[in-house]
Amino acid sequence: MDILKRFLNYISIDTTSDSKKSDSPTSLGQRKLAKVIMQELKELNVDNLYFDNDHCYIYAKINGSSSYPSVGFVSHLDTSEDERGSDISPKMIVDYDGQDICLNDNCLLTVSSNPDLKNHIGKTIITTDGTTLLGADDKAGIAEIMGMLEHFTHNDCEHGDILVCFTPDEEIGMGTDNLNLSYFNPDIAFTVDGSVLGELSYENFNAATANISIKGINTHPGTAKDKMVNAVRLAIAINSSLPLEIPENTENYEGFYHLEEISGDVSYAKMKYLIRDFSFNDFEKRKKKLTAIVNELNKKYNNCIELNIQDKYFNMHSIIKNYSDYLDLVFSAIDEVNVEPIVIPVRGGTDGANISQMGIPCPNIGTGGHNFHSIYEYICLEDMQKVVEILISIVNNFSKFNKENVNIMR
Numbered sequence: 001m002d003i004l005k006r007f008l009n010y011i012s013i014d015t016t017s018d019s020k021k022s023d024s025p026t027s028l029g030q031r032k033l034a035k036v037i038m039q040e041l042k043e044l045n046v047d048n049l050y051f052d053n054d055h056c057y058i059y060a061k062i063n064g065s066s067s068y069p070s071v072g073f074v075s076h077l078d079t080s081e082d083e084r085g086s087d088i089s090p091k092m093i094v095d096y097d098g099q100d101i102c103l104n105d106n107c108l109l110t111v112s113s114n115p116d117l118k119n120h121i122g123k124t125i126i127t128t129d130g131t132t133l134l135g136a137d138d139k140a141g142i143a144e145i146m147g148m149l150e151h152f153t154h155n156d157c158e159h160g161d162i163l164v165c166f167t168p169d170e171e172i173g174m175g176t177d178n179l180n181l182s183y184f185n186p187d188i189a190f191t192v193d194g195s196v197l198g199e200l201s202y203e204n205f206n207a208a209t210a211n212i213s214i215k216g217i218n219t220h221p222g223t224a225k226d227k228m229v230n231a232v233r234l235a236i237a238i239n240s241s242l243p244l245e246i247p248e249n250t251e252n253y254e255g256f257y258h259l260e261e262i263s264g265d266v267s268y269a270k271m272k273y274l275i276r277d278f279s280f281n282d283f284e285k286r287k288k289k290l291t292a293i294v295n296e297l298n299k300k301y302n303n304c305i306e307l308n309i310q311d312k313y314f315n316m317h318s319i320i321k322n323y324s325d326y327l328d329l330v331f332s333a334i335d336e337v338n339v340e341p342i343v344i345p346v347r348g349g350t351d352g353a354n355i356s357q358m359g360i361p362c363p364n365i366g367t368g369g370h371n372f373h374s375i376y377e378y379i380c381l382e383d384m385q386k387v388v389e390i391l392i393s394i395v396n397n398f399s400k401f402n403k404e405n406v407n408i409m410r
């Protein structure tokens with residue numbers, strides 16, 4: 001099936017996940033999309049197909065030779081809550097002329113804000129109508145993986161096992177919560193969930209969340225001397241003691257403390273920080289620094305501050321660095337279809353970070369989409385077709401390597 005037809009069909013289904021719900025999946029649209037994909041996978045006649053009805057995960061497999069490393073691909077069914085994901089009316093700009101694109105009377109996709117548009121002159125661009133997101137994140141990934149599967153079900157060639165998993169609720173951090181490794185356990189996997197064509201990411205933040213609650217003592221301000229403990233003032237003191245390493249001041253490999261929430265009054269205040277760093281040592285130092293600040297204040301104010309730090313995910317590089325031979329294969333696979341690999345550290349997390357922690361190295365690959373989670377989201381059709389070639393090339397490249405030799409190299 002044509003990749004465009006698949007993509008337009010997938011984005012016509014509203015699969016916005018819902019962070020207020022804890023059911024799996026958090027929205028019925030995801031089940032609806034899963035049903036469509038299951039039907040397509042049946043038609044492709046893959047060797048193994050399983051739908052985890054309890055949690056809405058799709059697992060598919062094309063059997064190959066066990067002499068080669070098995071390769072897995074992952075995309076997510078849901079779309080972000082950041083913009084509306086229902087009633088998407090995509091616009092197709094055929095033979096793009098390099099000018100600003102009018103999404104609607106009040107909304108322009110400009111070349112000045114989106115210099116990448118210049119790479120798509122003469123090609124077909126798919127945009128929104130300026131009122132919804134597009135859903136290329138991650139339905140482009142699903143369509144591309146389906147295109148790759150279609151290739152290998154129609155072409156009889158040597159390869160290792162090819163495994164695919166489509167997960168629910170990635171956008172709200174639950175994508176791998178119910179991933180079943182007895183159905184998905186390749187030697188290497190890829191999330192197809194990144195942005196530009198050629199993007200390859202194998203590093204991401206180490207991440208923790210710190211919740212702080214402060215119990216103050218309220219008295220009449222006129223007679224407060226030596227009695228009042230002002231919770232909001234202590235909250236401000238905590239924040240002022242941290243360095244100005246904050247999201248709005250940092251980029252590339254720089255970590256940060258992000259004060260995501262703060263509220264309170266004299267008698268009670270609470271704060272929430274996101275702590276992020278690529279380096280594990282610096283990540284630990286950040287947590288220690290916040291703990292030391294709180295401990296110091298607690299000494300002075302009778303232990304009125306409670307700090308709870310929870311690790312969320314870790315840098316996949318700690319796992320992937322042991323698989324440089326596999327990474328070399330991925331670089332050459334991208335190269336061989338005449339795409340320049342673009343290595344981008346992910347200033348966030350991916351499902352691949354969690355999958356890597358489960359023992360399966362899992363870098364992220366670009367889908368060709370731009371401006372995710374936004375009404376300005378767009379994708380170039382030719383880039384989607386090229387990503388299918390990249391996925392096919394990856395499988396083919398891993399088939400050139402004897403598994404035993406690869407293991408010896410490690």
Ligand SMILES: [Zn+2]
Nearest residue numbers: 076137138193
């Ligand atoms: Zn995504």
